[in-house]
Amino acid sequence: MAKFASKLMMVCLLICVGIFGAVAEDELASEAEARAKLLFSELRCVVCQNQSIRDSDADVAKDLRIIVREQITAGKTDREIRTFLVDRYGEFILLKPVFAWHTFILWAAPFLLIILAGALIFRAGRKQSDVVESKLSDEEEKELARLLER
Secondary structure (H helix, E strand, O other): OHHHHHHHHHHHHHHHHHHHHHHOOOOOOHHHHHHHHHHHHHEEOOOOOOOEOOOOOOHHHHHHHHHHHHHHHOOOOHHHHHHHHHHHHOHHHEOOOOOOHHHHHHHHHHHHHHHHHHHHHHHHHHHHHOOOOOOOOHHHHHHHHHHHHO
């Protein structure tokens, strides 16, 4: 009975190792893997949202890494891979948004805010310099002199 139990445990252990071994991602040759890792750092995890697929442990990120590696193996260029993923997931997948007419406000907003703040500061400074000093009438000057003598 002990022999059977040990063999059964060995079979279970081999099955577990096989299952967990299948989850690991296959890496490519060094040059292709370096290219893949660069692409990983440019693509956003759609679950984590503020992490690249390189840094994310989400299942979707793992799937995206596999897709990128498959595309590299198929001989696709980086641009073609990005286009494929944008077509599939939308521009949100790119960590650095593209410069286009529909993202113009995103790129221009910081500069527009700086210009607006400068204009407001200039206007406020000008208002203060526009304050005109009013002169006192003769009667007011005599009253002021009389009060100061006391």
